[in-house]
Amino acid sequence: MLTVALPKGSLLEDSIRTLKAVGLDFSAFLDPKNRQLEIWDTTHTAKALLVRNYDVPVYVEYGQAQLGIIGYDVLREKQPRVAHLVDLGFGRCRLSVAVKASSPYRSALDLPPHSRIASKFVNCAHEYFERLDLPVEIVPLYGSVELGPITGMSEAIVDLVATGKTLKENHLMEIEQLFESTARLIAHPLSYRLNQNGLKDVIEKIRHTVLAAAPQ
Amino acid sequence: MVYQPPVGAKDLFPLDVAQKRWIEERVQQVFHRWGYHRMITSTLERLDTLMAGGAVQRSTVIQLQDREEGELGLRPELTASIARAAATRMTGSSSPQRLYYNANVFRRAARGTFNRQQEFYQAGVELLGGGGVLADAEVLLLLADCIVSLGLQSWHLVLGEAGLTRSLLSAFPEDIRPQVREAIAHLDRLRLESLPLSPQLRERALLLLDLRGRPEDVIQQVSAMDLNDSQQQALSNLKSLVDLLQESFASPFETPPLLVLDLSLIQTFDYYTGIVFEVISGSGGERRVLGQGGRYDQLLGLYHPQRQTCPGIGFVLNIEELHQILLPTGQLPSQIPASDWLVVPTTPQAYAAAFAHARALQTKDSLLRVEMELGERSPDDVRKFAGDRRIKQIAWVRSAEDIVVETL
Numbered sequence: 001m002l003t004v005a006l007p008k009g010s011l012l013e014d015s016i017r018t019l020k021a022v023g024l025d026f027s028a029f030l031d032p033k034n035r036q037l038e039i040w041d042t043t044h045t046a047k048a049l050l051v052r053n054y055d056v057p058v059y060v061e062y063g064q065a066q067l068g069i070i071g072y073d074v075l076r077e078k079q080p081r082v083a084h085l086v087d088l089g090f091g092r093c094r095l096s097v098a099v100k101a102s103s104p105y106r107s108a109l110d111l112p113p114h115s116r117i118a119s120k121f122v123n124c125a126h127e128y129f130e131r132l133d134l135p136v137e138i139v140p141l142y143g144s145v146e147l148g149p150i151t152g153m154s155e156a157i158v159d160l161v162a163t164g165k166t167l168k169e170n171h172l173m174e175i176e177q178l179f180e181s182t183a184r185l186i187a188h189p190l191s192y193r194l195n196q197n198g199l200k201d202v203i204e205k206i207r208h209t210v211l212a213a214a215p216q
Numbered sequence: 217m218v219y220q221p222p223v224g225a226k227d228l229f230p231l232d233v234a235q236k237r238w239i240e241e242r243v244q245q246v247f248h249r250w251g252y253h254r255m256i257t258s259t260l261e262r263l264d265t266l267m268a269g270g271a272v273q274r275s276t277v278i279q280l281q282d283r284e285e286g287e288l289g290l291r292p293e294l295t296a297s298i299a300r301a302a303a304t305r306m307t308g309s310s311s312p313q314r315l316y317y318n319a320n321v322f323r324r325a326a327r328g329t330f331n332r333q334q335e336f337y338q339a340g341v342e343l344l345g346g347g348g349v350l351a352d353a354e355v356l357l358l359l360a361d362c363i364v365s366l367g368l369q370s371w372h373l374v375l376g377e378a379g380l381t382r383s384l385l386s387a388f389p390e391d392i393r394p395q396v397r398e399a400i401a402h403l404d405r406l407r408l409e410s411l412p413l414s415p416q417l418r419e420r421a422l423l424l425l426d427l428r429g430r431p432e433d434v435i436q437q438v439s440a441m442d443l444n445d446s447q448q449q450a451l452s453n454l455k456s457l458v459d460l461l462q463e464s465f466a467s468p469f470e471t472p473p474l475l476v477l478d479l480s481l482i483q484t485f486d487y488y489t490g491i492v493f494e495v496i497s498g499s500g501g502e503r504r505v506l507g508q509g510g511r512y513d514q515l516l517g518l519y520h521p522q523r524q525t526c527p528g529i530g531f532v533l534n535i536e537e538l539h540q541i542l543l544p545t546g547q548l549p550s551q552i553p554a555s556d557w558l559v560v561p562t563t564p565q566a567y568a569a570a571f572a573h574a575r576a577l578q579t580k581d582s583l584l585r586v587e588m589e590l591g592e593r594s595p596d597d598v599r600k601f602a603g604d605r606r607i608k609q610i611a612w613v614r615s616a617e618d619i620v621v622e623t624l
Contacts (some may be wrong), residue, residue, distance in 0.1 A: 062502065063502050063503045064502065081402070083402075083403035083404065083405070084403070084404045084405060084406040084407065085403075085405050085406070086405075086406075087406055184406065187403075188503070189402075189403050190496055190503045190505070191503060192403055193374055193403075193428060193476065193478055193480075193481070193496075194372055194374070194474075194476060194496065194503070195428075195429070195476075196499075
């Protein structure tokens with residue numbers, strides 16, 4: 001049996017659309033009345049788990065789900081031991097350094113040493129500033145990271161930027177990009193090697209659907 | 217003050233031990249049947265011994281600092297220790313050596329993990345001084361025998377050839393080869409696609425990434441590639457091994473493995489030189505790596521004073537993983553063994569007679585379990601205790617001549 005881990009939130013709709021295109025219909029998750037966390041597809045060939053963003057690679061790494069869909073940002077932050085298979089193209093955003101627009105900082109190296117950087121992406125932020133050889137203090141936050149510079153707790157933030165609207169509305173300014181992120185299809189490595197229950201076929205179908213839909 | 221075990225440590229109570237030994241005894245019997253002898257090496261090794269082969273990272277070793285010896289570490293596996301100890305003894309008639317071990321190993325939990333186990337138990341073999349298809353097949357069939365002896369109903373054997381894969385990777389320019397290899401080892405197709413490679417090389421990289429499946433198909437695919445003489449030779453050896461395995465699995469095995477040939481099964485370091493393999497649990501539940509191993513023909517030379525090397529191959533079974541897989545099958549003992557007798561002195565004057573009676577029972581049958589009643593319990597409490605402990609017989613000892621046997 002095939003199990004797919006799907007992320008709650010902004011990637012869910014496109015993830016379900018992608019799977020529907022290869023014959024696995026999990027639209028029931030989109031019904032606002034749905035409270036189930038585990039459902040079968042309409043043909044009863046595969047199951048989907050609805051989990052928090054950060055938990056998708058966990059279920060896939062431990063093999064409870066053979067496949068998962070998750071943003072590259074989470075893969076970079078958590079470094080799970082999973083197979084990275086297809087760039088699905090949606091959920092495009094970037095992990096960026098942002099500061100108060102009124103601040104004098106226009107690049108990461110303008111930040112004074114030992115600045116505080118607020119972020120949900122502590123590992124990515126740590127790795128980035130280490131590579132710049134700029135000593136900083138990373139302050140882990142779980143949400144509304146923009147408040148860091150606004151309240152004066154931190155000089156800068158490292159956060160996901162999609163349209164830049166949230167930054168603008170909070171008078172923040174993007175000064176560096178760490179990397180671009182899109183949604184990825186990932187697999188449990190052992191299951192991928194063993195290729196049971198037509199796993200490879202599903203992956204290939206998804207790859208072809210994505211390639212066919214990609215702008216030339 | 218409450219004394220806690222260190223994070224990641226685990227105590228095994230009698231039932232845990234009974235279950236662990238159930239597994240280990242079966243596996244050891246198989247090792248003995250194939251003519252392997254047990255070796256015990258030091259738990260503590262010099263850090264450079266552990267790391268010499270290239271497979272062990274400093275960060276994963278639990279280290280100790282000794283004033284005279286310098287950096288020491290708790291062994292994270294046994295092969296380095298056995299290679300160190302055996303390297304200088306591999307002469308003439310003492311070769312091949314068939315060695316096995318059953319020991320604890322220690323690994324430091326990776327960063328960002330909480331309370332992951334740090335001490336593990338492993339049972340494994342090393343066949344030193346044997347090269348070629350026959351030695352490869354012996355070790356794989358011995359491994360299969362172990363799995364069968366544990367009564368596992370379905371299992372997978374994923375087989376690769378690190379030497380051949382490494383040779384196929386030599387087509388890539390040296391500056392980018394490590395990245396190609398790392399991406400293949402980690403099944404990172406997206407990274408492979410993003411590396412600056414010519415279209416032909418990209419195609420070859422993607423082919424290597426998915427070079428797995430039914431052995432016949434994979435061998436067919438590789439033979440269609442442009443191979444040099446040594447690659448042809450490696451492929452033909454691999455084909456002989458696969459044929460030999462399939463023939464051997466065909467008849468006497470109750471539960472032969474599903475054999476997957478996987479030429480993407482490779483490490484990022486040059487430790488294995490020939491076949492590599494993993495045993496993966498079968499259908500249902502979480503897939504676990506129950507054991508793994510491979511051929512390491514350069515390793516012993518690293519530990520030899522004159523750098524004389526000799527071929528080696530081995531595998532290790534992960535006892536905790538086997539335990540987890542076997543637990544739901546109901547084969548493992550669910551209770552510790554009950555005592556056969558409870559010997560109860562009824563007065564302080566009968567103590568010596570009670571011990572003498574217990575000893576007489578123990579001498580008559582060395583497999584009998586005889587325990588003494590220690591307390592001042594009433595006869596009814598003694599009976600209740602014996603019932604709770606599943607003890608079948610009570611010997612009430614008043615004196616050497618007056619012993620009443622009660623069967624519950």
